[in-house]
Amino acid sequence: MMKVQVQSGPGLLCVGVAKPKPRRLRLNAVFTTQTTAGNDSNSMAASPSPSPSPKWAQKTITLPPLRRGCHLITPKITKEIGEDLSQFNCGLAHLFLQHTSASLTINENYDSDVRDDTETFLNKIVPEGYSAPWKHTLEGPDDMPAHIKSSMFGCALTIPITNGKLNMGTWQGIWLCEHRDSPTARKVVVTLNGI
Amino acid sequence: MMKVQVQSGPGLLCVGVAKPKPRRLRLNAVFTTQTTAGNDSNSMAASPSPSPSPKWAQKTITLPPLRRGCHLITPKITKEIGEDLSQFNCGLAHLFLQHTSASLTINENYDSDVRDDTETFLNKIVPEGYSAPWKHTLEGPDDMPAHIKSSMFGCALTIPITNGKLNMGTWQGIWLCEHRDSPTARKVVVTLNGI
Amino acid sequence: MMKVQVQSGPGLLCVGVAKPKPRRLRLNAVFTTQTTAGNDSNSMAASPSPSPSPKWAQKTITLPPLRRGCHLITPKITKEIGEDLSQFNCGLAHLFLQHTSASLTINENYDSDVRDDTETFLNKIVPEGYSAPWKHTLEGPDDMPAHIKSSMFGCALTIPITNGKLNMGTWQGIWLCEHRDSPTARKVVVTLNGI
Numbered sequence: 258m259m260k261v262q263v264q265s266g267p268g269l270l271c272v273g274v275a276k277p278k279p280r281r282l283r284l285n286a287v288f289t290t291q292t293t294a295g296n297d298s299n300s301m302a303a304s305p306s307p308s309p310s311p312k313w314a315q316k317t318i319t320l321p322p323l324r325r326g327c328h329l330i331t332p333k334i335t336k337e338i339g340e341d342l343s344q345f346n347c348g349l350a351h352l353f354l355q356h357t358s359a360s361l362t363i364n365e366n367y368d369s370d371v372r373d374d375t376e377t378f379l380n381k382i383v384p385e386g387y388s389a390p391w392k393h394t395l396e397g398p399d400d401m402p403a404h405i406k407s408s409m410f411g412c413a414l415t416i417p418i419t420n421g422k423l424n425m426g427t428w429q430g431i432w433l434c435e436h437r438d439s440p441t442a443r444k445v446v447v448t449l450n451g452i
Numbered sequence: 453m454m455k456v457q458v459q460s461g462p463g464l465l466c467v468g469v470a471k472p473k474p475r476r477l478r479l480n481a482v483f484t485t486q487t488t489a490g491n492d493s494n495s496m497a498a499s500p501s502p503s504p505s506p507k508w509a510q511k512t513i514t515l516p517p518l519r520r521g522c523h524l525i526t527p528k529i530t531k532e533i534g535e536d537l538s539q540f541n542c543g544l545a546h547l548f549l550q551h552t553s554a555s556l557t558i559n560e561n562y563d564s565d566v567r568d569d570t571e572t573f574l575n576k577i578v579p580e581g582y583s584a585p586w587k588h589t590l591e592g593p594d595d596m597p598a599h600i601k602s603s604m605f606g607c608a609l610t611i612p613i614t615n616g617k618l619n620m621g622t623w624q625g626i627w628l629c630e631h632r633d634s635p636t637a638r639k640v641v642v643t644l645n646g647i
Numbered sequence: 648m649m650k651v652q653v654q655s656g657p658g659l660l661c662v663g664v665a666k667p668k669p670r671r672l673r674l675n676a677v678f679t680t681q682t683t684a685g686n687d688s689n690s691m692a693a694s695p696s697p698s699p700s701p702k703w704a705q706k707t708i709t710l711p712p713l714r715r716g717c718h719l720i721t722p723k724i725t726k727e728i729g730e731d732l733s734q735f736n737c738g739l740a741h742l743f744l745q746h747t748s749a750s751l752t753i754n755e756n757y758d759s760d761v762r763d764d765t766e767t768f769l770n771k772i773v774p775e776g777y778s779a780p781w782k783h784t785l786e787g788p789d790d791m792p793a794h795i796k797s798s799m800f801g802c803a804l805t806i807p808i809t810n811g812k813l814n815m816g817t818w819q820g821i822w823l824c825e826h827r828d829s830p831t832a833r834k835v836v837v838t839l840n841g842i
Contacts, residue, residue: 311506311701313842315737315809347510349546349643351739353807355816357755362603365552370588371599377585378600382577382772390767393760404761405768408752408800410603412819415610415805417548417641419510424641426550429607446807446814448739450645450840452508506701542705544741544838557798560747565783566794572780573795577772605798610805612743612836614705619836621745624802645840647703 309452312348314341316447317355320433322440325399327364327372331430335423338447343421348451350423352414355444358403358437360410366430379406379436403436410434418451504647507543509536511642512550515628517635520594522559522567526625530618533642538616543646545618547609550639553598553632555605561625574601574631598631605629613646699842702738704731706837707745710823712830715789717754717762721820725813728837733811738841740813742804745834748793748827750800756820769796769826793826800824808841 318337320330334352335342342350354361365371383402384390391401414431417424433443513532515525529547530537537545549556560566578597579585586596609626612619628638708727710720724742725732732740744751755761773792774780781791804821807814823833 311508313701313737315807347508347643349645351805351807353805353814355814355819357753357816357818363552363607364599364603368588368590370586371596374586374588374596375600375603378578381579381585383768384771390771391760391764393758393764395758401761401764404754405765408754408765408822411606411801412753413805415546415548415608417510417546417643419641424548424550426552426639428552429550432603444816446809448737448807450739504703506703542703542838544840558747558802559794559798563783563785565781566791569781569783569791570795570798573773576774576780606801610741610743610803612705612741612838614836619743619745621747621834623747624745627798 309346311452312344312450314344314449318445318447320443320445322442323433323435324440325435325438326376327362327432327434329366329369329372329430330433331366334431334445334447338449341449342418342423345418345421345449345451347420348418348449350416350418351448351450352416352431353446353448354412354433355446356412357407358400359443360407360412360434360436361414361445362410362432362434363414363416363425363429364432365428367428372432375432375434379409379434383409397438399436399438406434406436418449504541506645506647507539509539509644513640513642515638515640517637518628518630519635520630520633521571522557522627522629524561524564524567524625525628526561529626529640529642533644536644537613537618540613540616540644540646542615543613543644545611545613546643546645547611547626548641548643549607549628550641551607552602553595554638555602555607555629555631556609556640557605557627557629558609558611558620558624559627560623562623567627570627570629574604574629578604592633594631594633601629601631613644699736701842702734702840704734704839708835708837710833710835712832713823713825714830715825715828716766717752717822717824719756719759719762719820720823721756724821724835724837728839731839732808732813735808735811735839735841737810738808738839740806740808741838741840742806742821743836743838744802744823745836746802747797748790749833750797750802750824750826751804751835752800752822752824753804753806753815753819754822755818757818762822765822765824769799769824773799787828789826789828796824796826808839 316338318334320333338350352361364375380402383405385402386398389398389401393401393404435443511533513529515528533545547556559570575597578600580597581593584593584596588596588599611626630638706728708724710723728740742751754765770792773795775792776788779788779791783791783794806821825833
């Protein structure tokens with residue numbers, strides 16, 4: 258039987274159901290933040306409040322040109338979408354980089370050495386220059402390595418939204434990794450979905 | 453023209469539309485499990501049943517400390533969210549690891565040698581110890597390699613939900629890859645969304 | 648304060664809210680395509696039109712056997728889901744490959760050399776054959792490398808939907824990377840969600 262707890266427990270995160278029929282107000286599924294498998298103390302509960310309504314929001318953010326390497330962009334992203342995030346109790350934020358020679362990843366948000374070391378790793382693992390075996394060289398020696406690095410780290414992130422904020426861990430941050438030598442502006446399509 | 457088939461074909465997976473107006477009950481898009489492009493035998497159909505309502509659910513699962521290496525955690529995850537998954541006919545399950553020195557990936561669920569070999573690969577590809585070029589070494593020789601491995605495999609997964617279950621392939625399983633030497637508990641934010 | 652603009656600005660992408668109560672028609676969040684932080688010219692607006700309704704659609708596509716290497720499958724995917732995509736103003740498309748020895752990634756859609764070079768890279772970085780350190784060899788020398796490559800690139804993609812189309816960058820395409828020597832048909836579960 259499903260465990261349901263409606264905004265009463267200290268461990269409660271969020272959740273609910275958007276009902277097309279306003280009269281049926283019971284929340285279908287509310288999880289606690291603790292491991293609750295086998296915990297039968299959570300009982301079904303009815304919510305007297307109106308059902309939340311699912312929302313969608315989407316915008317394209319333009320990031321300014323950044324030098325080759327890994328960059329922490331959490332402040333920039335939260336500045337762009339923070340007000341809108343605050344409208345979501347529970348949901349998902351999707352970030353999509355519209356390029357094939359840069360990447361998005363989540364990693365350490367504190368020591369910039371981690372970003373430098375990651376760039377060192379990427380350059381070490383993907384050959385570049387005269388000894389590299391690439392056929393695709395028309396756009397410069399850094400171009401084919403950039404494509405490979407983009408697929409290694411990926412161009413998209415999905416991050417949970419909880420209580421109006423990105424629910425990342427304490428040390429997690431959003432990185433843009435620029436893999437080209439010549440910095441260019443980069444576009445990120447942000448899509449928010451939730452209740 | 454859109455192909456629509458309402459819960460009648462053997463190949464039907466699921467799908468529907470949550471209508472804010474209860475009177476309009478037509479499903480907008482129902483796909484079959486087979487490749488149907490060019491197949492005109494599917495005709496529009498109206499559903500007599502009430503529209504499904506979109507649901508959101510979110511919880512944080514704490515995984516116990518696991519030794520460095522790759523671990524199959526599908527049983528643990530399905531134990532935690534199985535009852536709630538069963539409420540979803542069609543949707544997506546999102547798993548988000550709140551850490552920067554471990555990763556989530558989907559890979560083989562049967563032979564544990566695959567997990568051992570993957571750990572072997574990760575250790576081979578990311579230098580560790582005195583010969584490694586890392587600047588970030590304060591937290592031990594395994595720390596910077598752990599950050600790199602975390603970005604290589606990523607910290608998040610999105611898996612389709614079909615008929616109340618994670619719709620993975622026969623041989624697919626969810627892995628937690630622990631990249632640190634000292635095991636610590638790891639938190640995963642699970643977000644379910646669907647109808 | 649949240650910036651809201653309802654289908655009037657040239658930079659407008661999309662977005663809205665599915666309301667369970669038909670009477671409340673205000674859109675909660677509409678973003679522009681430009682960087683708008685600090686731009687106070689966007690004002691709140693009410694929409695006279697009915698609220699959009701959230702839709703879900705899901706189907707399994709079978710891709711024909713493809714030789715080992717990277718393949719551009721955007722045309723195949725859009726042929727399969729294009730009609731259904733056109734029903735979504737704003738949303739997300741999720742592609743999930745149900746296999747552990749192939750992968751999905753987004754990369755360059757023009758020069759096939761990029762796909763060849765990426766295959767060259769994968770073969771260079773993951774040892775194969777007699778010198779490889781793998782324990783899992785029962786299914787052939789290409790099997791364990793295939794599993795590793797699958798986790799490196801991943802088996803899933805999430806792509807924004809905007810105005811009825813996949814909102815990828817000009818040069819982005821969807822790739823299926825086949826990592827086994829013997830081609831087999833591959834299944835992809837596609838899930839669409841949006842308004």
